[in-house]
Amino acid sequence: MEGVKNNQLGWHEVCSECNYVKHEMSSHIWTDGCPGCASPCFVPYYKPANKWCPVAGEMRHDNAGCFSANILVGFEEEAYISPLTNELGMDAEESGGIVAWGIELYDRGIITKKDLGGIDLKWGSVEATCELLKKIAYRQDFDSILADG
Numbered sequence: 739m740e741g742v743k744n745n746q747l748g749w750h751e752v753c754s755e756c757n758y759v760k761h762e763m764s765s766h767i768w769t770d771g772c773p774g775c776a777s778p779c780f781v782p783y784y785k786p787a788n789k790w791c792p793v794a795g796e797m798r799h800d801n802a803g804c805f806s807a808n809i810l811v812g813f814e815e816e817a818y819i820s821p822l823t824n825e826l827g828m829d830a831e832e833s834g835g836i837v838a839w840g841i842e843l844y845d846r847g848i849i850t851k852k853d854l855g856g857i858d859l860k861w862g863s864v865e866a867t868c869e870l871l872k873k874i875a876y877r878q879d880f881d882s883i884l885a886d887g
Contacts (some may be wrong), residue, residue, distance in 0.1 A: 741807070752811065822868055822872075826871060828874070840859060840870060
């Protein structure tokens with residue numbers, strides 16, 4: 739894990755929901771990793787519909803490390819964010835850090851809901867994270883500043 743709550747914490751209960759082995763056992767389709775690699779780069783998965791919608795994607799170690807506990811979501815939620823970054827053509831490693839930083843700015847009152855075009859950007863919100871990623875990708879509202887990295 740690369741950070742917890744934008745590196746503000748060393749541990750949070752959501753970290754227990756970021757269990758790579760549990761994710762692999764429940765959703766793994768196949769791997770295309772190097773022999774013996776404990777964390778292959780390409781691990782396709784499929785999640786049937788639950789809170790959001792059915793989704794297929796790949797859990798890359800950079801995606802998992804830069805979103806998950808960094809924005810206070812577990813791998814179940816992360817599985818819905820990763821395909822969106824791919825669809826938008828974004829570098830998940832970079833955008834995960836930017837989203838975490840944006841949430842911290844919002845949490846500290848430095849940016850507001852109005853600045854974000856109405857997004858209530860809170861820790862652990864998959865919906866707000868996905869909205870923010872789309873606004874960054876399309877350079878809308880204040881989020882165009884975040885698009886510059």
